[in-house]
Amino acid sequence: MNPYWEYVRAGYILVWVVLGAYSVSLTARRREASRGSGGPVPRGGAGG
């Protein structure tokens, strides 16, 4: 097999892995961001 295929394979795997990981991180951040926005959650004695 052409030795250059290793580079090509590495490149494609990288693209898919990074885009996948970014998608997963977006899901996680979405979950975290929407948690607690449902109601008035007092944080550390807010007010004044």
Place this chain on the structure above:
Amino acid sequence: MPPGPNLARSPQESAGAPAATAGVPAVEAEGLGKRYGARWALAHVDMRLAPGRSLLLLGANGSGKTTLLKLLSTAVTPTLGRIRLFGLDARRDREAARRRLALLSHGAYHYEALTARENLRFACDLTAVPDPRRAVDEALARVGLASRGDDPVRTFSAGMRKRLALARLLVQFPDLAMIDEPYGALDQSGFALVDSVVADLRAAGRTVIVSTHLAERGARLCDEAVVLAGGRVHWRGPAREAPGVFQALGAFE
């Protein structure tokens, strides 16, 4: 809503408007609100003050006095609501409005490495005060800093800095003067100085807003009063009744 467009400045900058146009209030605010992140420092404040009148702002620490003065003086853009100063929109005609007002604030606006005289002269040059040299000398003498005029502000005590801030207000002698906690750091003669400066402004027909937590003292200076609590207007009425309201408010809190 965040601050509006500023790239396109409105062309109308009429500096030479008459000092007191009949019927136009000096200060007019509707539905003012300011949010700092998740906290509303001020909400639902409406105000109206006729030219030549003086207003006392009373309130405990954190009641929103300073925020209100920052908004009214155009130093900070309100999150909600609108302000008109002498009929000028505080956002669109900001520069024209700023020509007619001055704020004496906690941050005293001095450059530490400049002398008292240089600091005042800088303010004069940017506001185009006529005969600045004399104005500066007179103001320094008035606040009792004549002998220290050529010392850098770095060497000044807190009380002297406050006096210098008063001198700055005197050289500007604006149509609308806003004074935030003027008595802090001052001694007895300083108290009297503040009172006489405010009296001068009023005698010259200027509009004055004074914020303080010294209710009795403030009430003697002003016509009207607003008591703030928790960032809202709690009470408004004649200044002489304000100390009683303020005391009662303190008793409940």
Place this chain on the structure above:
Amino acid sequence: MRHAVMVGTGVVGLVLLALGHGLGLFWAPTDKMMGDVQRMMYAHVPTAWTALVAYLISFVACVGYLFFGDWTWDLVAEAAAEVGLVFNGLLLATGMIWGRPTWGVYWTWDPRLTTAGVLFLLYGGYLALRRFVDDPERRASLAAVVGILAFADAPIVYFSVRWWRGLHQIQSTPKTVDPEMVLCLRLSAFAMLFLMVHFVLRRVQIGRARLDRELAPPPAAAAGWGGPR
């Protein structure tokens, strides 16, 4: 509706990407000059276009925020900058992987590669700045200014590096390519464009949720101080 667009762009992008990459890897003819390494093109070149489009969106949103002052502009500016940074990172990584067998080195001072590197730093700085300003309004204004300057810098960097390198330039994209290659490239490019839009929409949603938490709604007029409690 918005949800449908979000899911739709994601699904279409994914299918197109699988198609474009699959065809590019196993169906498109091998390049006569570069051999199989050239197949990196289908993964590499679209990331460049996509990153630039994302930055362009961010730039437009920054200008929009300064003129109209609506939160959505700020959210889009942030989202597009972040997504652009992801594609920009991929662009750099795939570029280096391609550069190694082609030029024998990972990094060369090619104007496009260098510009991509500088853009990566500029937008990294933009996102770093956003993290350090607490007040949302102030953050939005400052970030908009920085976002505009960052984008304005891109063409200047490109031309200055091109002059700096001298005029003997290696073209990394062949001018004459087979129609099969063009098809695969086009499929991959549209795929990444769809994915970019998908990511931006999701990132805007996150930003909006965070902003909702950061910004208290204006308190009701009747509530609060009605008198002594």
Place this chain on the structure above:
Amino acid sequence: MTAAERVRQAVTIARKDVLLEWRGRARINAIAFFGVTTLLMFSFAIGPDARTATLYAGAFLWLGLLLSSVLALAESFRVEAENDAVEGLRLLPVDALAMFLGKAVVNAALLFVLALLLLPLAVVLYGAKLDAGVGPIAGVFALGAAGVAAPGTLYAAVTSRIQAREVLLPLLLFPLVVPVLLAAVKATGLLMLGDPMGQVGSWTQLLVGFDVVYWILGSLLFARVIEE
């Protein structure tokens, strides 16, 4: 506001800044000394090879200048943040454009003087040749200083009142001024080492182009940075 009034305000602010720099000259001296130290460190890092040093004299000089410029720019807004002076300035009614021009011109002049101070050191340490004359080199210094000062003033204002400003200012500014660095280093190098192909002109043009773009952008955007 009339143009004449704007110019008068800009001059007043510039004069104030010059006075402040003069009063704080101990700090400016320290910054200049820091620039000298970086030039020394570069020559230690490359070792005793005199030819390499001469070859890269322009590059080291500009890097030293860029590193010290961040300190000088941050200082010009530290004094404005002290006592809320910048708020007082805004309320005075000062035009944002006048404010930007006043401060950026002083900062550009400061960087220019700093560059001139470092030049003799480059001659001594790296054996840089000044055959082309000090005039053209000073011209390149002026253009480069202006190119760093305009975005630098804007970004110093951006970072002056936020956390982590020490790291954010260089983080934002350095990538932005890559074109200035390239063009200035190239032009300085060509002037020092000889310019057989006559390329200095095109690099100078690039510097001028960058200056024009960033002084315009700075003038337009500064108002949004200082208003609150």
